[in-house]
Amino acid sequence: MSVDLKSTVIKPLHREGPRFVAIFAAVSLALFLVWDPLGWIGLGLTVWCYYFFRDPNRVVPQDEGLVVSPADGVVSLIGPAIPPSELGLGPEPRTRVSVFMSVFDCHVNRAPVEGTVTQIAYRPGKFLSAELDKASEENERNGMTLTMDDGTTIGVVQIAGLVARRILCEVQEGAILERGERFGLIRFGSRLDVYLPRGTAPRVSVGQTCTSGETVLAVLGENAPATARTV
Incomplete structure (x- = not known):
């Protein structure tokens, strides 16, 4: 992955973010054990949670x-x-x-x-x-x-x-x-x-x-x- 593409996809997180992302990821893993389609839904929500707490730099x-x-x-x-x-x-x-x-x-x-x-x-x-x-x-x-x-x-x-x-x-x-x-x-x-x-x-x-x-x-x-x- 190029540096530009990597910086576009991977964003720094606000300090509130990691624990919520971890919770979503843990629930997704449990859902995969129950039924794969539920696990994929959970994975999608985990990605959403990650981007919700993104904290990119801005040019002021x-x-x-x-x-x-x-x-x-x-x-x-x-x-x-x-x-x-x-x-x-x-x-x-x-x-x-x-x-x-x-x-x-x-x-x-x-x-x-x-x-x-x-x-x-x-x-x-x-x-x-x-x-x-x-x-x-x-x-x-x-x-x-x-x-x-x-x-x-x-x-x-x-x-x-x-x-x-x-x-x-x-x-x-x-x-x-x-x-x-x-x-x-x-x-x-x-x-x-x-x-x-x-x-x-x-x-x-x-x-x-x-x-x-x-x-x-x-x-x-x-x-x-x-x-x-x-x-």
Whole structure:
């Protein structure tokens, strides 16, 4: 297998992945002992589990003022919304961009901007389909506020979905994140909401496919000369 083909097929795993892949593989082996067709189904699910927890490197655009997507998936909602009160972003509506992750998307979440984590707040809730507008208010969620050096604040909310049962946030308040840096994961199937600063217009459309850490959701101010890095 060539290096390029190997890197295309074999992806690094998030640290949550190996134990789940091992469980799926063990069940598949047991199913083979019961009936071969069941074993092949289990094997297929094991491969799916491996790719669900994949954690590929991304090339993060480095122009000044960029807001990148925190998740792989499809833009499901764009519009004004009041941020969750626990984020401390005030009572005024902001433009919210929602990215829905299906069970086939990479579920590693990345910081949309560089900044300091000034607020993290978890709220229990329901497990409605993450594609629904009301999921922002009613579903289990974990919110994070990022404050940039110039005082600009952006809210990022991890929202559990219909089959998601665990939200993982791997950073704490006070952490300093780079744009595109990994900060968490949700399993299995979910959504990320980004609350942009007031007056910021999104650069994406509903139905557009996003790549976490790479797709530009919005631009804050003027752009600097383009550079990129791999993380």
